[in-house]
Every structure is written in structure tokens, then in C-alpha cells.
Amino acid sequence: MNRELLLQRLEENPFQSLNHIVYQMLEEAILSFELLPKTKLNSAKIAKDLQISRTPIKEAFRTLCKEGLVERREDKNGYYVFTFSRQMTEELFFARRVIEGTACYLCAQHNRSVDVRQLRYYAEEFREILHTKQYTKLDETDIPFHKIIVQAAGNPFLVTMYETLDKMIRYQSARNAHYLLSTGQVEYKMDGLALQHLSILKAIESGIPEMAQSAAHAHIDTCVEFTRLHPMY
Known part of the structure; x- marks a missing residue:
């Protein structure tokens, strides 16, 4: 975190409070694995770096605590970046399996207007990023691919539920990228x-709901298997 970024954010968002911008910067640093x-969060050092x-x-620490991204450790007298436990990982993928599987089913069943060209673009870009080992860019293609399908399912409640998972999905993506960069290999x-x-x-293009749902489930199951390779799992 640096002063230049803070000033840039303040200039871009003149009506946002300093508290909120600092909160956003810390949130992004956590979700991106920066x-x-x-990691123990040192308020004095951050204040010195940002010159505030x-x-x-x-205040940002307290807000992040409420969201579960930061933990207050009374025994160690301080705030620490949260640890994504095995149980949290399993529960996240279970929720994704239900929502994304249902979304794929609905898209195929009702022949929803899915942007097939955009989906194919993201799918092919995802594969290219893997081959060129630009792992930090995986979330730029993987996350939009799945969001497009959920949003095209035509169920606003499904979309709302999926949006509540957004931060944890981004965090999991950054976590996987960190693992790939540390190993230097693509499993x-x-x-x-x-x-x-x-x-x-x-499967969605073919209009076969069961096939689309099954493909989504298989995809999430593979995500879980890959995540289990991570040493932090």
C-alpha cells in the first residue's frame, strides 16, 4: 500500500470518504493475496506509508472483521489477515456447485439468451493464460465466464446469491494463482x-439441461480437487 495509490483513489472518487477508500485498498490487498x-496488520506502519x-x-480493520477478511486476535493483541480454512473452501465450492449447476440447467432448458461468443472468448483466453503461465490474469477470464451464465439464467434470486460469493471466489482465484506461481507448474x-x-x-448450446448441469458439476468437482493440492488447504 502506498501514498500514490491513495491519492489516485481520492482524485478518482472525490465524494467517497477516506475511511471507505482505505477499507477498499486493504480489502483488495487481501483478496489479491498481496x-x-x-499476516499481522500494523496500523502504525500503514498510517506512515499512506501519510494519514x-x-x-x-475503522477499516473493524469493517473487515465484520466481513470475515480480518481476524482480531486477543491472545496476540492485534489484527490478522484471515485464513481460508478447509471447511470454508468446501462450503464455498458446495454453494458454487448448486448455483452454477442450476444456472447452466436453466440456460439450456429455456434456451436463454447467453452471449455464446463472449463465453467462448473467455474460455479460450483462460486456456491461453494457462499455457503462457500468466496466472495472475486467470480471474479476468474465469470469473466473468461463470458470471455470464448465472446472470443469463433468468432468476434474480440466483444472481443475488451468487453475488454474495463474489469476494470469496476472487480470493480463491488469487489463492490458486499464488499456488501456481510458487510451483511454476500447471497440474x-x-x-x-x-x-x-x-x-x-x-452443453448449453445443445439445449440439454441435464448435460449442462452435469458439466458444471464436473467442473466444480475438478476445482475442488485442484484446490486440495494447495499447501494451505
């Missing part, structure tokens, strides 16, 4: 994810 799990008082930083499971995107697309 701040790693279990500690008040908006402490076969990860490469299979790229092919499964195309399978989902084909």
Missing part, C-alpha cells in the same frame, strides 16, 4: 478446467 493469510492518521485504518487438473469451460458451453 497481504498473505495470517491511524483512525481510518482502525493436469488445472489444464482440464480449461477444457471443461468448453464442455459447459457446448
Whole structure:
């Protein structure tokens, strides 16, 4: 976190409070893995780096605690970046399996107006990013691919439920990118994810609900298997 970024955000958002902008900067640093799990957050250092008082930083810590992204550790007297537990990982993917599987089913069943060209673009870009090892860009193609399908399902409640998962999905994506960068290798499971995107697309285009739902479930199951390779799992 640096002063230049803070000034840029203030200039771009003149009507937003300093508290909110500091909160957003910390949130982004956590979700992008810039701040790693279990990192102790030093309000004095952050205040010095940003050249502001500690008040908006402490307020941001409290807000992030409510969201579950930061933990207050009384035994260690401080705030720490949260750790994504095994149970949280399993529960996140379970929720995704239900929502995305249903969305794919509905898109195929009702022949919803899905932007097939855009889906194919994201699917192919995802595969290219894997091959060129630009892992930090995976979320730029993977997340939009799934969002398009959920939004096209025609069920506003499904969309609302999926939106509540957005931050954790982005965090999980950054976590996977961090793992891939640290190992320098693409496991076969990860490469299979790229092919499964195309399978989902084909099933929706074919108008076969059961096939579309099954393809989505298989994709999420592969995501879980890959995530289990992560040393932080």
C-alpha cells in the first residue's frame, strides 16, 4: 500500500470518504493475496506509508472483521489477515456447485439468451493464460465466464446469491494463482478446467439441461480437487 495509490483513489472518487477508500485498498490487498493469510496488520506502519492518521485504518480493520477478511486476535493483541480454512473452501465450492449447476440447467432448458461468443472468448483466453503461465490474469477470464451464465439464467434470486460469493471466489482465484506461481507448474487438473469451460458451453448450446448441469458439476468437482493440492488447504 502506498501514498500514490491513495491519492489516485481520492482524485478518482472525490465524494467517497477516506475511511471507505482505505477499507477498499486493504480489502483488495487481501483478496489479491498481496497481504498473505495470517499476516499481522500494523496500523502504525500503514498510517506512515499512506501519510494519514491511524483512525481510518482502525475503522477499516473493524469493517473487515465484520466481513470475515480480518481476524482480531486477543491472545496476540492485534489484527490478522484471515485464513481460508478447509471447511470454508468446501462450503464455498458446495454453494458454487448448486448455483452454477442450476444456472447452466436453466440456460439450456429455456434456451436463454447467453452471449455464446463472449463465453467462448473467455474460455479460450483462460486456456491461453494457462499455457503462457500468466496466472495472475486467470480471474479476468474465469470469473466473468461463470458470471455470464448465472446472470443469463433468468432468476434474480440466483444472481443475488451468487453475488454474495463474489469476494470469496476472487480470493480463491488469487489463492490458486499464488499456488501456481510458487510451483511454476500447471497440474493436469488445472489444464482440464480449461477444457471443461468448453464442455459447459457446448452443453448449453445443445439445449440439454441435464448435460449442462452435469458439466458444471464436473467442473466444480475438478476445482475442488485442484484446490486440495494447495499447501494451505
